[in-house]
Amino acid sequence: MVTKWYRENGEDSLRFIYPLSSESTVFDIGGFRGSFVREIVARYDPYIHVFEPVPQFFEQLVAEFVTNPKVKVCDYGLSDIDSTSQMALADEGSTIYMTGGMQTMVRLRDIQSVVRELGINRIDLIKINIEGGEYKLLRRMLETELVSICQDIQVQFHSFYPNSQKLRSEIRSALQRTHFITYDYPFVWENWKMRPTNPAHPGLVDKPTETSGLHTERGKKLPPY
Secondary structure, three states: OHHHHHHOOHHHHOOOOOOOOOOOEEEEEOOOOOHHHHHHHHHHOOEEEEEOOOHHHHHHHHHHHOOOOOEEEEOOEEEOOOEEEEEEOEOEOOEOOOOOOOEEEEEEEEHHHHHHHHOOOOEOEEEEOOOOOHHHHHHHHHHOOHHHHEOEEEEOOOOOOOOHHHHHHHHHHHHOOOEEEEEEEOOOEEEEEEOOOOOOOHHHOOOOOOOOOOOOOOOOOOOOO
16 A cells, blocks of 8 residues: 555645645644655645654754744644653654663643643644554544544554554544545545535545444444554
C-alpha cells in the first residue's frame, strides 16, 4: 500500500490539498521535524497548533517557527487522558508502545481538555500521526464528539498496535456517522471529511471500502479494547 501511495503521488496530490485559508485552524498532532506544518504554512498560512512531546523535536520546531505568531508549538502530545510515559526514540517512529533503545519521558494531555483550554470550536484540518496513539485519541474524540468540530481528519493508522485491524474498523465505522472518506490507503494515510448538510451531496452516500466493526450511535460508547 505504501508503494501504491507513492506511485499515485499521494504525498503531493492528496496530503496537502484542502480548502484552507489564512483564517483556518489546523492541528498537527505529531509534529516531528515539521515537514507537514512547513508545507501547510507555505500553502495556506493558517493558524496551526503543533503538538510534539519529544524534547529534541519540540525544540527544533520552536527554533524554526519562533518568528511566526500563527504557529503555536506545544511540548506535549494529545491522547485520551493526562499522563506521562516513557517513549522509545526511533526518529519518526518514536512511540510509547515499544521498548528498548534510547528513551525519554514525554507528557500527554487529554484532547478534550486542551481544546476547551484553547477555546477552539472549529478545526479545519487535524492531522494525526502518533505511532499507535491514534487509537486512544480517536476513540476519545468520538466519545466526546470532538470529531463534530473537525472538518477534515487526516490519520495514519499503525498496524503494530495490538488488535489494530479490529480497532481501526470500529473507529472507521463510528466516523461514518459524521464524516465520509475522501482517500483511503490502509495503514498509510486516509482522510475523513465532515458530511455536508445538503442531502444531494455525494458524500452522504460514499462509503469506505472496509465497513466491518460496530456502528455507534449518539451517546453510545465504543466497545472496550
